[in-house]
Amino acid sequence: MSQSSMNGGWETVIGLEVHVQLATESKIFSASSTRTGDEPNRNASLIDLGMPGTLPVVNREAIRHAIRFGLAVGAEIGRRSVFERKNYFYPDLPKGYQTTQLAEPIVGPGVVDIELAPKGNEGGQGEKKSVRIHHAHLEEDAGKSLHEDFHGMTGIDLNRAGTPLIEIVSEPDMSNSEEAVAFARKLHSIVTSLGICDGDMSQGNMRFDVNISVRRPGQPLGIRTETKNLNSFRFMEKAIALEVARQIDVLEDGGEIVQETRLYNADTHTARSMRTKEDANDYRYFPCPDLLPVLVSEEEIAALKDALPELPDVRKARFINDYQLSGYDADLLSGSVATARYFETATAASGDAKLTANWVMGELTARLNAEDLGIEHSPVSAAQLGQLIQRLQDGTLSSKIAKQVFEACWNGEGDPDRIIEAKGLKQMNDSGELEKIVDQVIANNPAQVEDYRGSDDAKRKKKIGFFVGQIMKATQGKANPQQVNQLLQQKLQ
Amino acid sequence: MAIDTRVVARAAHLARLQVDDNESAELCGRLNDILAMVDQLQQADVDGVAPLAHPLEVHQPLREDRVREPDVRDKVLPNAPASEDGCFLVPRVID
Numbered sequence: 254m255s256q257s258s259m260n261g262g263w264e265t266v267i268g269l270e271v272h273v274q275l276a277t278e279s280k281i282f283s284a285s286s287t288r289t290g291d292e293p294n295r296n297a298s299l300i301d302l303g304m305p306g307t308l309p310v311v312n313r314e315a316i317r318h319a320i321r322f323g324l325a326v327g328a329e330i331g332r333r334s335v336f337e338r339k340n341y342f343y344p345d346l347p348k349g350y351q352t353t354q355l356a357e358p359i360v361g362p363g364v365v366d367i368e369l370a371p372k373g374n375e376g377g378q379g380e381k382k383s384v385r386i387h388h389a390h391l392e393e394d395a396g397k398s399l400h401e402d403f404h405g406m407t408g409i410d411l412n413r414a415g416t417p418l419i420e421i422v423s424e425p426d427m428s429n430s431e432e433a434v435a436f437a438r439k440l441h442s443i444v445t446s447l448g449i450c451d452g453d454m455s456q457g458n459m460r461f462d463v464n465i466s467v468r469r470p471g472q473p474l475g476i477r478t479e480t481k482n483l484n485s486f487r488f489m490e491k492a493i494a495l496e497v498a499r500q501i502d503v504l505e506d507g508g509e510i511v512q513e514t515r516l517y518n519a520d521t522h523t524a525r526s527m528r529t530k531e532d533a534n535d536y537r538y539f540p541c542p543d544l545l546p547v548l549v550s551e552e553e554i555a556a557l558k559d560a561l562p563e564l565p566d567v568r569k570a571r572f573i574n575d576y577q578l579s580g581y582d583a584d585l586l587s588g589s590v591a592t593a594r595y596f597e598t599a600t601a602a603s604g605d606a607k608l609t610a611n612w613v614m615g616e617l618t619a620r621l622n623a624e625d626l627g628i629e630h631s632p633v634s635a636a637q638l639g640q641l642i643q644r645l646q647d648g649t650l651s652s653k654i655a656k657q658v659f660e661a662c663w664n665g666e667g668d669p670d671r672i673i674e675a676k677g678l679k680q681m682n683d684s685g686e687l688e689k690i691v692d693q694v695i696a697n698n699p700a701q702v703e704d705y706r707g708s709d710d711a712k713r714k715k716k717i718g719f720f721v722g723q724i725m726k727a728t729q730g731k732a733n734p735q736q737v738n739q740l741l742q743q744k745l746q
Numbered sequence: 747m748a749i750d751t752r753v754v755a756r757a758a759h760l761a762r763l764q765v766d767d768n769e770s771a772e773l774c775g776r777l778n779d780i781l782a783m784v785d786q787l788q789q790a791d792v793d794g795v796a797p798l799a800h801p802l803e804v805h806q807p808l809r810e811d812r813v814r815e816p817d818v819r820d821k822v823l824p825n826a827p828a829s830e831d832g833c834f835l836v837p838r839v840i841d
Binding site for chain 2: 277278279283284285286292293294295296297298299300302310311312313314315316333335340342343344357398399400402403405406407408409410411535537540542544545546547548
């Protein structure tokens with residue numbers, strides 16, 4: 254048991270239910286578009302609207318995506334799976350039931366391996382753990398209820414209704430928020446690598462329900478609560494910490510945990526109970542009479558298995574091997590397909606994997622985060638970053654100027670080579686020209702020179718900074734700092 | 747299991763149906779008749795028979811993933827009791 258999962262003698266037990274929107278063109282049971290961002294109800298067909306007399310027809314690609322996921326986590330694929338009706342009333346579910354799977358899901362038990370961030374120094378090995386998948390089933394998404402802008406009424410937009418989902422249900426194998434987030438990230442990485450989900454968390458492409466309970470070590474599982482609909486890794490981490498602390502407080506005060514659904518509010522970092530009447534959760538499942546059992550052939554499974562794209566673990570191993578990256582760097586760069594693709598394209602252009610890795614994880618990531626952009630929307634393309642790093646490598650640019658060029662490139666001023674040319678940013682490697690400037694700075698500052706010469710070695714090291722600064726100013730930062738230092742030390746002897 | 751008015755009230759609530767006392771008494775009788783028939787079915791010997799999700803020995807035909815549904819919004823929205831900005835309007839729901 255790791256330290257972080259123990260909390261004043263309490264052990265935390267976490268299981269996840271993850272809703273993944275499948276990246277199909279059309280919906281799971283109707284041929285309307287799954288596109289987002291359209292006007293309300295433009296993509297809601299008679300089937301999605303739950304009109305009487307309509308019949309669902311299953312989208313083959315949704316089935317195939319679910320199978321791809323199952324294969325990626327080593328799960329048994331349900332050769333025969335059955336859709337059922339889960340009955341409940343809510344305005345964004347016009348049929349009065351959600352078509353889902355229960356007793357015979359498409360994906361059976363599987364396993365996802367996670368690795369935690371290394372403790373202490375980067376580059377170390379993180380703790381490894383396996384999280385078991387209980388099963389994953391296919392179902393349809395609901396529409397959206399809009400509570401604002403309708404003067405006391407609720408607006409219903411059914412464009413999302415019928416978007417295919419897989420719900421992935423884990424075993425309660427995680428014992429702290431770090432593990433839960435690592436598992437969630439790994440799932441994100443798997444489904445985006447497979448190309449079965451766009452993975453845009455802000456659009457709700459992946460949504461997490463977290464089941465949490467606490468217990469004394471060795472005791473049976475405690476009563477759990479479910480915190481629903483978390484759509485960011487950061488919120489998930491915070492919501493778990495909040496709920497664990499709440500449960501421990503209740504128990505230590507002699508109270509009891511009530512099994513309930515809770516809703517986390519990221520703005521206020523609070524959660525509240527959504528407890529409704531007990532019987533509201535009586536879903537009265539039964540096999541959907543409108544849909545026949547779905548059969549999957551051995552040939553189809555074999556074909557999908559053969560065509561599986563590179564999965565995150567394989568890619569990570571390849572990054573360590575091919576690019577000599579540390580496990581930690583390889584993990585960060587291989588986790589998301591978009592980041593991996595960017596890194597590989599940039600490295601091909603720069604010819605230096607380690608330096609490219611540093612730029613992607615450092616400058617680029619910081620800038621993307623600051624503007625809340627995904628790497629696929631980076632204003633600096635992978636080829637441009639590669640070119641910039643090449644110029645850094647061949648001595649055209651100092652690292653300081655490189656950042657300036659990066660900035661200009663970010664602002665759309667063109668390719669690095671063009672920016673370097675247009676702004677005259679080439680590093681001054683000509684020692685003759687630099688020497689003249691050094692001489693001039695020394696001649697212009699006799700008092701500082703005298704002061705420097707009268708100082709001991711320790712103080713000289715600090716005082717040389719004044720001259721370096723003056724020279725950098727005179728050369729607009731283009732001087733090679735090593736050359737400047739060498740020249741100054743010679744001339745100030 | 748015998749159905750009494752309490753069970754009818756609960757089932758009616760789950761189905762969002764309004765059932766008055768007279769109807770409830772009548773429904774009790776009819777539902778109990780149905781359950782009696784189910785009891786009779788349960789006498790059948792089904793040892794060695796696999797559970798069935800569908801009575802037909804056929805399986806689900808699948809559809810290619812192509813968008814081909816017309817936009818019906820402007821036809822269906824006017825049928826709603828209230829709508830605005832392309833949305834159906836319902837009494838405020840927040841859970």
